[in-house]
Amino acid sequence: MNQDPREGGPATPVSDLRKRAEEIARSNEAKTRQSMLPDEAGQVLHELQVHQIELEIQNEELRRTQGKLELMRAHYFDLYDLAPVGYFTLGENGLIIEANLTAADLLGVARDNLINRPLTQFIIKEDRALFYLHRKQLFETDAPQTCEFRMLRADATPSGRASK
Numbered sequence: 001m002n003q004d005p006r007e008g009g010p011a012t013p014v015s016d017l018r019k020r021a022e023e024i025a026r027s028n029e030a031k032t033r034q035s036m037l038p039d040e041a042g043q044v045l046h047e048l049q050v051h052q053i054e055l056e057i058q059n060e061e062l063r064r065t066q067g068k069l070e071l072m073r074a075h076y077f078d079l080y081d082l083a084p085v086g087y088f089t090l091g092e093n094g095l096i097i098e099a100n101l102t103a104a105d106l107l108g109v110a111r112d113n114l115i116n117r118p119l120t121q122f123i124i125k126e127d128r129a130l131f132y133l134h135r136k137q138l139f140e141t142d143a144p145q146t147c148e149f150r151m152l153r154a155d156a157t158p159s160g161r162a163s164k
Contacts (some may be wrong), residue, residue, distance in 0.1 A: 021053040092139065094118050108153040122159070124150040 025046060080087060086103030088096050096114045104111035107122050120128050127149035134145040151159040 017054055017057055018050070021050045021057060024053050025049040088114075088119060090119055090135075094120060094135065106153070106159050107151065108155055108157075108159075122151045122154075124152055124158075126150075 028049060081100050083100055083102060086106045087098075087100045088103055089098035091097050095116050096119055097116075099111055099114045101111060104114055107114070120131060123131050130147055131149050134147040137143070138145045153159045
């Protein structure tokens, strides 16, 4: 069952959209149609009005959907940024793509300064082989990997253990 998109329901199928636009166009037609227009020109005008109304309805649906998406994105980033655990998003090359505030705090580095730096720069040398092994297995098998390794803060003091 379709809901009116103004009520936040699912997107209106094209046929329903066309029907709604036709109804609106017919109600507006009497106001805008001039009696001196030939029937063919009147039909073209009607079609243009219907298409314009369809586009307006679709634009409104897109604006509502975009608003919902922005709200959901803001919630996601709040959860990620304010988590009590440090999170890193790494590229296949091992560079940090994204880090949350807790991760930056644990490493003693401003979050912006972590981006595009290798995570291994913060892993104690003795634990790097373990990190490389698990990262290799992750990309080969696409299976979840768990390991713990020790990390260093930017000032070379221990940061504690990290899990991957």
